[in-house]
Amino acid sequence: MVLENEESKSLQSAKWGDGFESRAAFSTSPATGNANVRVFAPYTIYKGKASLSISPVLPTFVKIDSDIDGLKVDRRGSIMLTFCPAIGERKYDWEQRQKFALSPTEVGSLISMGAHDASEFYHDPSMKSSNAGQVSKSLCIKAFDGGNGYMISLTVTNNILKSNERFIIPVTTAEFAVLKTACSFALPHIMGWDRLTNQSPKGIKGSPSKMNPKQHFDLEWDR
């Protein structure tokens, strides 16, 4: 029932939200890089067995080694998913958290999911190295048969420690709509496209130049 969901979630925020977000601060701090002030506003879903916290991680930029004053993306942005296991009624253990960083393309996969689709992503920190496959993470997003919501699960396998952690979060259609809308909003930002467009007045010449129909194509044809 909505009341149960909404209200229990409010209470959880009251009991654990603050500290949760406060601690989250340190783990998600890369999100705002060297910004003057760091802002932490994760969207957190609290469920019986685990909690899932979603935050955008902005890209970082570096100066271009050239004679022009430019910046290029250094580290890609992402949408960070943080899972915490429940360790009692409405208690979640931040120390045992596991994270999964959705790339722009993985975000594209999420926001294009229909009411009956499923997506699965694999990450391996040692990929392409001799240690490949020793440790891996698998995120699965699967629509419920009824089409009323999704199951999001993260599996972290460590073949060295022989450990296998699993987090399962049932997500309502409403919660998934928040995810889709917030991720669609964040996507251009984690791609760095907001930096291309939110700039001060530009390209202003002193007097109108005669419009040139080919000008548009010159851009296409220069090499």
Add this chain to the structure above:
Amino acid sequence: MVLENEESKSLQSAKWGDGFESRAAFSTSPATGNANVRVFAPYTIYKGKASLSISPVLPTFVKIDSDIDGLKVDRRGSIMLTFCPAIGERKYDWEQRQKFALSPTEVGSLISMGAHDASEFYHDPSMKSSNAGQVSKSLCIKAFDGGNGYMISLTVTNNILKSNERFIIPVTTAEFAVLKTACSFALPHIMGWDRLTNQSPKGIKGSPSKMNPKQHFDLEWDR
């Protein structure tokens, strides 16, 4: 007929919109917290028996008690719905207003509604206390059978005063499209995500660092 709707609404704004919004100022003032200037731009639907006014309420932030310069969400943002009963032709009584604050997840439920869906939300200010259930609010959004619009109704029950107020607003498909579009726009803002992304240049290092394919995963793997 569109003319009737459009024009009568314009006229109502002329007669009551100003004062309405002016008084609204005081009730929605938390929306902009300590901002220098408060801006009031509710979207108001005037119908025969009541009016419905929609405004985003931004979250408030507090400094984090730590050695980093950060902010975290203090009070969640919401979309505030304000209902006023009609007390004559195109006259609405602000004194008898009732409000319902949609949480981000409830907004997600609203913007994901199809042309034939229904949603219902319950709020109880005394929830989880000994007074639980004494006073409660129930908001119902239900598509018309024809799929041409929605009925939005708010019921406020006070078991102590034995009072039961009800507001009913028929909403056209066009008005609901404004609601959905405006709420989708506002959602990341009431979540505080605009604060994460609308920041000044960040993460800029003096010289390009060698790109590290694992760097992306380090974020996932730090604890």
Add this chain to the structure above:
Amino acid sequence: MVLENEESKSLQSAKWGDGFESRAAFSTSPATGNANVRVFAPYTIYKGKASLSISPVLPTFVKIDSDIDGLKVDRRGSIMLTFCPAIGERKYDWEQRQKFALSPTEVGSLISMGAHDASEFYHDPSMKSSNAGQVSKSLCIKAFDGGNGYMISLTVTNNILKSNERFIIPVTTAEFAVLKTACSFALPHIMGWDRLTNQSPKGIKGSPSKMNPKQHFDLEWDR
């Protein structure tokens, strides 16, 4: 053929776009009110019998007569449609232009149109006065039977001058997608909601306050 459309449009812009927009400046100047710099960037569709130019008109604000420092909407924003008749091959007569200002709700109607829908809006400048009906404007947006585009037509009837002007613009699915996307982007801005959300840091208190689960509802319950 796309080439024809695209290129002929480019050429038209070359021949008439500049002056067109330059003159448009004066008629759409209310869009940016007292802003320091006015920017004119209409989206114009040039067709055989007429041209259609679309521009957002931002709302204007007035100070609130009260002890708080606030602003409220004075004049509603709108999406201004400007029609010009063709007076020769790729020549359009700005002097004979006719305009139609879509209200936020009318914009909601436009952006919620399906591939087979139709919408019609009526405006009467003398509405509710003794001159009502003497002069009126009717805008009709109707999907083609094939579902491949829309017909947008404006009819301006003047019963005193016994005049009846009509503008008809066939719009491709691609052009309508630009209309929908641009109008969806502009809607929160013509509503003034961008002013609520694009504000500088706000609601920041010196130290974290204990989170209060009822706080959220207090907003709902204050009068």
Add this chain to the structure above:
Amino acid sequence: MVLENEESKSLQSAKWGDGFESRAAFSTSPATGNANVRVFAPYTIYKGKASLSISPVLPTFVKIDSDIDGLKVDRRGSIMLTFCPAIGERKYDWEQRQKFALSPTEVGSLISMGAHDASEFYHDPSMKSSNAGQVSKSLCIKAFDGGNGYMISLTVTNNILKSNERFIIPVTTAEFAVLKTACSFALPHIMGWDRLTNQSPKGIKGSPSKMNPKQHFDLEWDR
């Protein structure tokens, strides 16, 4: 498999992304016109036979020759697609790149494509001149029969050099969702509409003016 895709792309970025984007800087520099700092954040899809890089190109503005302080669009903005042929495993030759600039209407065509649609655009730099047809570019976007992704191909024909270059990029549903979302975000910006709406407080008068229901129509009726 997603892992393969994701990771191989990361690796490619590591090997070629930096230099790629660095060189890209000079070709896409018009994107930010005379802005103080140029930001380069293309979304690049690396596939077996070629790579496709997408970046918004902002419009440029010129002062209006008039007594008002205004700006109008000088050169239209666009979404620039840059194709590079593969010259070895995960090696792409920037020197052999070919570009295609999508106009706002062509972007509208792209973002309105369904899971089974196809679009084709033709550009001829010499169009309407005696050299028309000597050199031309054709971009084709076609959904796979299965509805699981799209094929994007660019053909550049030079009838003088008797050359015919072709680039083919298979795009997954997830990658196309990023394209659609990023292009929908960028569309109002390449149209210059962000300049109309992201302006500082405007239209603020000292004291509230009496609301005039016709005021809204006066805008429609002035000439």
